[in-house]
Amino acid sequence: MEAVKKDPVIFEGFVIMPYKYSVGSMASKFFIKIRDSKVITAAKCPKCGMVNFPPRSVCPKCFSKVEDLVELSGKGTLETFTIVHYESPVQALKPPYAIGVIKMDGADTAMTHFIGGVDARAIKAGMKLEPVFKDKREANILDIEYFQPVK
Numbered sequence: 001m002e003a004v005k006k007d008p009v010i011f012e013g014f015v016i017m018p019y020k021y022s023v024g025s026m027a028s029k030f031f032i033k034i035r036d037s038k039v040i041t042a043a044k045c046p047k048c049g050m051v052n053f054p055p056r057s058v059c060p061k062c063f064s065k066v067e068d069l070v071e072l073s074g075k076g077t078l079e080t081f082t083i084v085h086y087e088s089p090v091q092a093l094k095p096p097y098a099i100g101v102i103k104m105d106g107a108d109t110a111m112t113h114f115i116g117g118v119d120a121r122a123i124k125a126g127m128k129l130e131p132v133f134k135d136k137r138e139a140n141i142l143d144i145e146y147f148q149p150v151k
């Protein structure tokens with residue numbers, strides 16, 4: 001009997017699956033503060049003093065429980081960025097758009113968010129940024145519409 005060479009069978013597909021999850025008490029406080037007051041907060045570790053943004057309920061440095069938030073100025077520094085040209089159905093924005101890693105003043109960690117209000121060619125690492133909040137906020141990270149150069 002002759003062996004039959006078989007190519008692997010590959011199906012390509014795409015799944016969009018609705019879901020819900022709890023962000024937990026720390027992130028809830030963080031998002032509610034943005035929604036209700038347009039104030040950005042971070043979690044300060046009571047043991048080692050590390051300030052985590054976005055806030056975490058456990059310090060990633062010393063693993064202590066963190067419960068209190070500290071208010072930040074809202075201003076930060078762009079550490080790095082890219083211009084996104086690739087489009088996919090799960091993106092919050094239609095490309096092209098700029099996204100960057102922003103380290104908030106007073107925090108020891110950074111997060112990614114959109115950069116707007118500026119020509120993409122003028123975006124530079126090291127520039128000072130401030131948040132632009134949506135008028136209608138829903139207690140999620142997109143309540144910050146984007147970060148723009150400090151005016």
Ligand SMILES: [Zn+2]
Binds near residue numbers: 050060062
């Ligand atoms: Zn700590």
